[in-house]
Amino acid sequence: MAHTAAAAQNGHSHSHSHAHSKEHSKQELQLLNASARATKPGMSSSAAYMTIQNGTHEAVQIRSLSSPVAKKTELHTTEMNNGMMKMRRVDNITIKPGDQLELKPGGYHVMLMGLKKPIATNSKVPVTITFSNGDKKTVVAHAMDEIKGQHMAH
DSSP: OHHHHHHHHHTOOHHHHHHHOHHHHHTSEEEEEEEEEOOOTTOOEEEEEEEEEEOSSSOEEEEEEEOTTEEEEEEEEEEEETTEEEEEEOSOOEEOTTOEEEEOTTSSEEEEEEESSOOOTTOEEEEEEEETTSOEEEEEEEEESOOTTOOSOO
């Protein structure tokens, strides 16, 4: 609480001191470095990638995902199965306290299915994740043509 009292004496607003509080920023879930794949004509789905940091003191699970650009938003993983790259839906993934989960091409990723309209390069793609602790976080992914590690075949 010392930083709040000091901020009040200095005439700083609470939101200003908030940004500098290292303690607080560590105790939350953060969605970082989000990107999405821009679509080519005829594509009805896309993928989004990001880093999810669990700065809380408890393990959390991803309960649900949503995006206004897609009819269905799911967490998927890519795995090799008899020499074939296969995608499957993941219903449960736990992020331990202090850990981070990388959603990236070739691994876990957000599938945006049944796109309502094409995703243009440089457009913004909001993705909302609801966690088991009740937190609901929205990140705006930046749509790009090329994503490192991304292969066009999905």
